[in-house]
Amino acid sequence: MPHGLRTAELARAAGYSDQQVRDLERLGVIPPAARSANGYRSYTGAHLVALRAYRALARAIGPVAARGALAELRTRPIAEAAALVDELHAGLARERERVLAARGGLAAIGSADASAAGAGGAMSITELASALDVRSSTLRYWETEGLLHPDRVGSVAARSYSAAQILVARVVAALREGGAGIPAIRSVVATLGEESGVAAAERSLDARLDALAERSVMLLRASGALAELLDGADQAW
Structure with missing residues (x-):
């Protein structure tokens, strides 16, 4: 040398x-x-x-x-x-798994079959934060930004995320991890119950998968x- x-x-x-x-x-x-x-x-x-x-x-x-x-x-x-x-x-493999989980659940968002899409029933804020590899404070922030709407249960009004909300959270997490800003994600989430909104989210997640493939190479x-x-x-x- x-x-x-x-x-x-x-x-x-x-x-x-x-x-x-x-x-x-x-x-x-x-x-x-x-x-x-x-x-x-x-x-x-x-x-x-x-x-x-x-x-x-x-x-x-x-x-x-x-x-x-x-x-x-x-x-x-x-x-x-x-x-x-x-x-x-x-780490890249885990990111890809999270995006694929969000991608796989899109079709069930807003449908009566959301719980059958693999979301696994309701989750507490701690459970969901662990599943998404984010902090509980991040989920609370997304809630204040209007991206998530958890139920409140029990005498302490603890947050409980339904199957549909878990799917939304997966989409939000995948888009945030890919660098999307809150306003852009809010627009996607607002239309997830519509066919055009689901298609837009699918395109965003597919682009994220392409970017992860490039990073892997x-x-x-x-x-x-x-x-x-x-x-x-x-x-x-």
Whole structure:
């Protein structure tokens, strides 16, 4: 591996600007560079491997998540680092499962057969939050925004989500996870009882599935760069 790379040389080889290299070093994506007597940074080929791995991973899971992952990957024992990479793939699979669950329930929204669509009966706020992998406070926020309308049961008026509301919540969660804003989701939810509304939601969820497929492919491509990073994890920087 090359040694003694200046900031500009490393940036050019990795496809970044000089400032981006310095920022990624500051954020812990790559370890601190050695400093010469006159204060200039000096990088190695291992830094280049880390930057290329970050670039590939950022395309798959986003730059913020990639920064955290790289900072963890390069400092953990090899077994833990490999497990973290496995979890990245599993995370995408869980997202896909949630979108598919929402997609599968759309036809039942607003129908008498909603409970037969796999929603599993009523859920408490804790149960629904767990099923959707969100916080209970998120469900309460969606309620204040008019996206969900849970029943209130018992002397403490605890929230209870019917089968139909669970399906709506699945759609909301899938669209939010894909980056849709509250106003856009409110428009979708408002028309879910209509054929045109269901069709619009189906298109949105199908687009989400396409985006997840693309991210999965990008993560597979990133795996090569991550493997190279882990192969050199026991080498001195």
